[in-house]
Amino acid sequence: MTLFQIALLAAAGFAASTINALAGGGTFVTFAALVASGLPTLDANATSAVALTPANLASVAAYRSEVRLHYREMIPFAILGLLGGVGGALLLIWIGDGGFRPLVPWLLLVATVMFALGDRIRKIVEPWSKGQHTVAKLVAYGVMAVVSIYGGFFGAGVGIMMLAALSIVTSDDYHKSNATKIVVAFLIQVVSSALLIAGGLVHWPQALVTIAASILGGYFGVSVARRIPAKIIRAAVVTIGAVLTVIFFIRT
Structure with a gap:
C-alpha cells in the first residue's frame, strides 16, 4: 500500500465507525475507500465487514450502561443477528465476485433510499410502538431477521432498518434502540467475518489499517451520538451513498 492508501483507509475507518455509532451507514465509507485502494468489490465488502467489527465492540462498550439495563430484551434480537x-x-x-459485482449498485441504491426515508419509516412505525400490538412485534422480529441476513451479506443501510424495527418494541427510547442495534450489528459481523476470513476474502494489510482507526471512531462515535442530531450525519451518508450508486451503475 502507498502512504496515500494508508491515510485514505485510516480516515475512512475512523469516519465509518463514528457514523455507525450514530445511525449506521459507515459501510458506505469503508467500502468505497477499499475499492478505491484497488480491491475487487467482493473482497472490499468482506474486508470492510471484518475491519469494522472491533469498532462495533468499542461502541458496545461505550453503551455498556444500556446493555446492562436491557440485556434480557436484547437476547431474541441477538439470536436473530447470529443466525x-x-x-x-x-x-x-x-x-x-461474479455474482456480487452486478448487485453492488442496486444494493447501494436500496441502502441510500433507506437512509433518505429514515424519518418517514420511523413515523410509519410510531403508532405501532405506542400500541405494542402483538402483530407489530412479530413484524419487528421479522424485519430484524431479514435485515440480519442482509447485514451478513452486505451491511450498508442495515442500521436504519434495525432502528425502524426496534422502535416498535422500544417505544421512544432512542439510546435503548441504538444500543440494541449496535449489539446485534456486532454479532452479525462477528459470525459473518469468521466465515469470510475462512473463505479467504479478507485482505489483511488494508483491514488492519482500517481496524486501528475504526476502533477509535467506534468509541468516540457514541459521544457524538449523544450530542449531535442524527440528521446531520444522515445527510452526509445519503450524499455519499447517492454518489457511489451513480459511480457503480456507470462502472457495471
Whole structure:
C-alpha cells in the first residue's frame, strides 16, 4: 500500500465507525475507500465487514450502561443477528465476485433510499410502538431477521432498518434502540467475518489499517451520538451513498 492508501483507509475507518455509532451507514465509507485502494468489490465488502467489527465492540462498550439495563430484551434480537449473519455470509461466499459485482449498485441504491426515508419509516412505525400490538412485534422480529441476513451479506443501510424495527418494541427510547442495534450489528459481523476470513476474502494489510482507526471512531462515535442530531450525519451518508450508486451503475 502507498502512504496515500494508508491515510485514505485510516480516515475512512475512523469516519465509518463514528457514523455507525450514530445511525449506521459507515459501510458506505469503508467500502468505497477499499475499492478505491484497488480491491475487487467482493473482497472490499468482506474486508470492510471484518475491519469494522472491533469498532462495533468499542461502541458496545461505550453503551455498556444500556446493555446492562436491557440485556434480557436484547437476547431474541441477538439470536436473530447470529443466525442471519451466518446466512448472509454463506450466501455472499456462494455467489462469488461474479455474482456480487452486478448487485453492488442496486444494493447501494436500496441502502441510500433507506437512509433518505429514515424519518418517514420511523413515523410509519410510531403508532405501532405506542400500541405494542402483538402483530407489530412479530413484524419487528421479522424485519430484524431479514435485515440480519442482509447485514451478513452486505451491511450498508442495515442500521436504519434495525432502528425502524426496534422502535416498535422500544417505544421512544432512542439510546435503548441504538444500543440494541449496535449489539446485534456486532454479532452479525462477528459470525459473518469468521466465515469470510475462512473463505479467504479478507485482505489483511488494508483491514488492519482500517481496524486501528475504526476502533477509535467506534468509541468516540457514541459521544457524538449523544450530542449531535442524527440528521446531520444522515445527510452526509445519503450524499455519499447517492454518489457511489451513480459511480457503480456507470462502472457495471
